Amino acid sequence: MARIIKYVFYDLLRTRFLLFYTLFLFVSTFALFQLDSDPNKVILSLMNIVLMVMPLISVVFATIHFYNSYEFIELMLAQPINRKVVFLSEYAGVALSLTSGFLIGVGVPILFYGAGHSAVMLLLVGTLLTIVFVSLAFLSSVLTRDKAKAIGIALLFWFYFSLIYDGLLLWIIYSFSDYPLEKVTLALVSLNPVDLGRIMMLLTLDVSALMGYTGAFYREFFGSYIGLLFSVGVLMLWIVIPTVLSVSIFSRKDL
Amino acid sequence: MISLNKVNKQFGKLRALQEVSLAIALGKSYALLGPNGSGKTTLIKSILGLVVPTSGDILFEGKSILNQCAYRAKIGYMPQIGHFPQNMKIGQLIDMMKNIRGEVNEIDDDLIRDFKLYSMYDKPMHALSGGTRQKVSAALAFMFKAPVLILDEPTAGLDPLSVEILKEKIIAERGIGKVLLITSHILSDLDDLAGDVIYIQDGKVQYNDSIHNLKEDTQEKRLGKAIASWLGQQEFLSNITK
Amino acid sequence: MRSQFYILLFLICPNVLSLEAKVIEVGPQKRILSIKEALLLAKPHDTILVHSGHYKEGNIRITQALTIIGKDYPILDGLNQVEIMTVLANDVTIKGFVFQNTGVSSMEDLAAIKANNAKRLLVTENRFIDSFFGIYFSHCKNSRIIANNLKASAKEEHRIGNGIHMWQSDSILVSKNEISGHRDGIYFEFVTHSVIEYNKSYKNLRYGLHFMFSHNDEYRYNHFSQNGAGVAVMYTQGVKMFNNVFEENWGDSAYGLLLKDIRDSEVVNNQFLKNSIAIYMEGSSRISFRKNTFRENGYGIRLQASCDENDFVQNNFQLNTFDMATNGNLVLNTINSNFWDRYEGYDLNKDGIGDVAYRPVSLYSMVVERVPGAMLLWRSFLVFLIDKAEKALPVVTPENLKDDRPSMKPYDFTQQSK
Numbered sequence: 001m002a003r004i005i006k007y008v009f010y011d012l013l014r015t016r017f018l019l020f021y022t023l024f025l026f027v028s029t030f031a032l033f034q035l036d037s038d039p040n041k042v043i044l045s046l047m048n049i050v051l052m053v054m055p056l057i058s059v060v061f062a063t064i065h066f067y068n069s070y071e072f073i074e075l076m077l078a079q080p081i082n083r084k085v086v087f088l089s090e091y092a093g094v095a096l097s098l099t100s101g102f103l104i105g106v107g108v109p110i111l112f113y114g115a116g117h118s119a120v121m122l123l124l125v126g127t128l129l130t131i132v133f134v135s136l137a138f139l140s141s142v143l144t145r146d147k148a149k150a151i152g153i154a155l156l157f158w159f160y161f162s163l164i165y166d167g168l169l170l171w172i173i174y175s176f177s178d179y180p181l182e183k184v185t186l187a188l189v190s191l192n193p194v195d196l197g198r199i200m201m202l203l204t205l206d207v208s209a210l211m212g213y214t215g216a217f218y219r220e221f222f223g224s225y226i227g228l229l230f231s232v233g234v235l236m237l238w239i240v241i242p243t244v245l246s247v248s249i250f251s252r253k254d255l
Numbered sequence: 256m257i258s259l260n261k262v263n264k265q266f267g268k269l270r271a272l273q274e275v276s277l278a279i280a281l282g283k284s285y286a287l288l289g290p291n292g293s294g295k296t297t298l299i300k301s302i303l304g305l306v307v308p309t310s311g312d313i314l315f316e317g318k319s320i321l322n323q324c325a326y327r328a329k330i331g332y333m334p335q336i337g338h339f340p341q342n343m344k345i346g347q348l349i350d351m352m353k354n355i356r357g358e359v360n361e362i363d364d365d366l367i368r369d370f371k372l373y374s375m376y377d378k379p380m381h382a383l384s385g386g387t388r389q390k391v392s393a394a395l396a397f398m399f400k401a402p403v404l405i406l407d408e409p410t411a412g413l414d415p416l417s418v419e420i421l422k423e424k425i426i427a428e429r430g431i432g433k434v435l436l437i438t439s440h441i442l443s444d445l446d447d448l449a450g451d452v453i454y455i456q457d458g459k460v461q462y463n464d465s466i467h468n469l470k471e472d473t474q475e476k477r478l479g480k481a482i483a484s485w486l487g488q489q490e491f492l493s494n495i496t497k
Numbered sequence: 498m499r500s501q502f503y504i505l506l507f508l509i510c511p512n513v514l515s516l517e518a519k520v521i522e523v524g525p526q527k528r529i530l531s532i533k534e535a536l537l538l539a540k541p542h543d544t545i546l547v548h549s550g551h552y553k554e555g556n557i558r559i560t561q562a563l564t565i566i567g568k569d570y571p572i573l574d575g576l577n578q579v580e581i582m583t584v585l586a587n588d589v590t591i592k593g594f595v596f597q598n599t600g601v602s603s604m605e606d607l608a609a610i611k612a613n614n615a616k617r618l619l620v621t622e623n624r625f626i627d628s629f630f631g632i633y634f635s636h637c638k639n640s641r642i643i644a645n646n647l648k649a650s651a652k653e654e655h656r657i658g659n660g661i662h663m664w665q666s667d668s669i670l671v672s673k674n675e676i677s678g679h680r681d682g683i684y685f686e687f688v689t690h691s692v693i694e695y696n697k698s699y700k701n702l703r704y705g706l707h708f709m710f711s712h713n714d715e716y717r718y719n720h721f722s723q724n725g726a727g728v729a730v731m732y733t734q735g736v737k738m739f740n741n742v743f744e745e746n747w748g749d750s751a752y753g754l755l756l757k758d759i760r761d762s763e764v765v766n767n768q769f770l771k772n773s774i775a776i777y778m779e780g781s782s783r784i785s786f787r788k789n790t791f792r793e794n795g796y797g798i799r800l801q802a803s804c805d806e807n808d809f810v811q812n813n814f815q816l817n818t819f820d821m822a823t824n825g826n827l828v829l830n831t832i833n834s835n836f837w838d839r840y841e842g843y844d845l846n847k848d849g850i851g852d853v854a855y856r857p858v859s860l861y862s863m864v865v866e867r868v869p870g871a872m873l874l875w876r877s878f879l880v881f882l883i884d885k886a887e888k889a890l891p892v893v894t895p896e897n898l899k900d901d902r903p904s905m906k907p908y909d910f911t912q913q914s915k
Contacts, residue, residue, distance in 0.1 A: 003354060003355055003357070004355065007340075007351055007355075011340060011342065011343075014342045015342075038816060040793070040816065041816055041838075044876075047876065048876070048881070051876070051877075051878070052878050052881075068341075069340070070338065071338035071339055071340055071341070072339075072340045074305070074334075074338050075338065075339060075340070076355070077303075077304070077305055078303055078305065078327065078330075078332045078334070079327060079328075079352075079355060079356060080324050080325050080326070080327040080328035080356065081324055081327075081355065082324045083304075083324070162877075162878040162879075163878050163879055163882070166874050166877045166878065166879035166880075167879055169873070169874060170864075170871060170874055170879065173868060173870045173871050173873065173874075174864075174868055174871065177867075177868040177870060181870055185870070185873055189873070194877075194878075195874075195877065198876060198877060199873070201876075202875060202876060215749065215872065216749055218873075251322065252307050253307075254266070254300070254305070254306040254307060255300070255305045255306070
């Protein structure tokens, strides 16, 4: 597997996209730190990148990469190599390279300017979300043979989790504002990795006091050790479930 | 060596393979024939595990190949159209294949040498002509001295000289007792290369016997003519039965 | 200025008088062992000097003008039963004692020092440990409370009184005290013409400063931090709030400064840092907010629709979650020349003033105002889009609630405040 990952890596580096991606993150993070002396505000700006831009880039890049690697995958599958190994190598290669791009691009400037509690949470959430969206991208790639269709599905995932879902959530909160919704919304938030990541970040930035009673409930829950374990666990499920699903589809897929 | 047992494959509404039962025996070489879209490539891909049959069994040396991969170490495969990572160079590709099939100590580089690929080691795949890509594809298929060779349209796109080099190589391999499964639409090529013929149409095996028998049955000397004549007989027979 | 002059005058007077008076010494090694005994011997304007020791004398009543001074902090212990000292005379000075363990009662307001109907009192340099009420004045005039330290450690609001509690008084100076762990740090009700300055009031269960019906007072250079609900100023007119710091009053119902029914007042040069709501105001009019810094608050200003004719001029708004929020559509307040760190406009003529107006109320803050639970979606892409759309085409946010002359750069108030 390591041998194949090596070639996936090699292939990814050849495209230079990753280099640009890392550089883009690096330069923007540095610029944000330069422009703003307040590290909290920088973290807030970075949070927008982590929650909106990075999932989009991850999901689109991973889908495109999967189709660009079709030849490689085909070639590998004619060799005495397990399908799962080929698929997971591709997956690991993309996930690892995007994650390291993020950790280098954002993590190094943060370390340079000094990392706080919220910065650590930012790196954790960013890493997990990147991998979640790579998983979703691979799922959309194995769902169809058509590259354009797959990118469409991938974009839909992003659009759904970034926007549509929140719209529905807002509608629910608005319509049922007379009822105690804490546990319901907690469950609903867990069904959207972007929301979950966002709330994990928000609570380190302590906006919870503005959420009224809901905020107090959330603060108590996510502030605890169990809450952190829960949220990381749920994000892990968001990584594992699409991956298991796509592996099982891929191992029955005709090439 | 390889046996197919009532293999069916359905792509949506299209039945690409229907109840295909075949036995590929050790030491024999087969010409896989049939019109376009008859299921030749699907059959080959099924054997390689690239296409998973809807129903039926494929056994390789007596074991089902479903979800297996190790058996592919014994197959050298040359696809109809070679797809290769575009931004790799020929040399890198060959090195990578060696690396990935790490269990092989000695490689067969006859074709690499004869096709003069060594001198093109630094050319990236995307800059290659279709013919050169076929050469690389052929070289890779023979490189690991696999006992089974599956060649899908091996001569397509090659210049006459290269075709001759490849044919010689195939004949040589046949000579040392390898199993060969070759498709080609140029039937004259197959005359020298195959001993048996499998004819499929609409996903069904229509004919499976030695070329020698086919020629005897049809009183034709050349494979192409023999096939055409056999097809004529079939049509005639079916009209009568109607 | 007038009140300050009086204060100066009273600072000198008792000292002059005490020169002629005699000194009675009290202490475990002295002839007079108890303060009560000394009080019986004392004539008006005498000084009682109490030496270090642990005095458990129940309630001590002071009925004539006296200067009572503790040497090396003698302890007056109420044994959790009584009010320690009750002052019923003018011109009393109490200095240098430790008051501890007053009684706790739900029927009467037991205090470490309670003064009633007195003038020209001075309570200074005392320490109060676990008092129910610390210093409690009612119907007093021209009195001073300076440099005391009040510390309590109650956990429940109903088991504890206020630190410095002033009721129906006039011309009081509360200065340089440090109060923590009480219900309200400083409590003013019906107290007029008074000054509260240089105090530190922190970690009190309810308000750092609780201020009602106290007209024409001034409080300045105070530091209020980590109080349960911040500072409340209510039902008052003519309050001056200068150079105070309101910090880290963070919680579901915590305010940096709560203004309720305030009129004709000034809020100048204060700093509001890290409060969940820096200023919450309702029913308030004609207040001038100038040169304040709002930084890292949840809300900068939460303006209820019942407020009008207030001016917000030359303030800094930085790193607040919401700069301003309101529950109304018609807003009759003036917002001008503030610095908003969220401002994205431009300044073509380089005069330091943005050419486009800034709207400090975001649409989403109006949604949250109606449904607090919607805060759950804060900083999501959806909210970002909603606010962007509203900025481009204001439909819901109040049309006239905007700053037409936003400053391009933050103001530097540091020189003025020091």
